[in-house]
């Protein structure tokens with residue numbers, strides 16, 4: 105099991121009175137309270153083996169992305185920007201005991217990898233949300249930082265997602281629960297999207313826009329690529345589909361946004377719930393940082409060679 109974080113990180117927990125109105129992280133599972141121990145299997149953490157409030161009670165921002173190396177680099181970047189002790193090069197992977205996901209903590213910012221696709225991020229989110237709940241975190245903003253394929257926009261643009269849509273351009277996530285299909289909303293917080301967009305205006309040479317993000321179950325056929333091992337549609341059909349997506353407001357495609365939006369929304373992790381009237385010093389620092397340096401993207405887009 106990963107050891108708990110050094111005392112220097114624990115001391116950054118905000119004062120109880122820092123926030124005048126708190127928004128908790130909710131779990132919606134009546135069985136959890138009655139459990140003697142909650143093991144977060146894929147994070148290699150647990151309520152009996154780790155002091156989760158001490159380790160994570162001060163978390164205010166969670167940034168997630170597919171690749172472990174990217175999330176480590178992001179954590180090192182945050183370490184420098186927050187001017188924490190040391191150079192951050194030896195930053196500890198809190199989930200080192202498992203190779204499923206990695207997790208780094210820099211002050212109030214948690215950086216977590218989630219792998220590729222809905223099933224992978226959904227397992228991570230179940231355990232992350234329980235972690236934040238057990239740690240008594242509140243007022244948590246979560247942002248997925250990812251790559252995506254742009255539609256009708258310049259390669260390299262940053263798309264801030266307002267709504268995640270499925271392959272039929274509908275703002276929904278269909279979760280199969282036992283043998284039922286349960287439909288969940290995929291709206292993301294518009295206020296946060298606007299805040300992020302306003303921050304982006306201060307960053308030169310990075311075209312940024314707000315738009316819908318389409319989430320698919322597959323990188324190849326699901327995204328209309330012609331270069332997968334299987335392809336059963338014509339170039340014309342592909343272009344027709346992408347044009348219809350564009351007309352429906354879709355500006356980029358990736359593979360996690362619908363379940364991300366659905367789960368975070370249900371569990372009180374909508375970042376843009378901006379309840380704070382007085383904010384902690386760390387949070388002001390982080391907000392300043394984002395305003396200055398723009399580490400705020402939801403998806404940066406690449407070309408779509410296929």
Ligand SMILES: O=P(O)(O)O[C@H]1O[C@H](CO)[C@@H](O)[C@H]1O
Nearest residue numbers: 169170220221250251358359
């Ligand atoms: O850039 P990340 O976060 O890895 O996410 C995108 O990249 C992967 C596909 O290459 C998918 O998981 C997609 O959502």
Ligand SMILES: O=c1cc[nH]c(=O)[nH]1
Nearest residue numbers: 251252253357358359
């Ligand atoms: O899902 C993805 C991620 C990156 N680029 C794409 O074209 N699609």
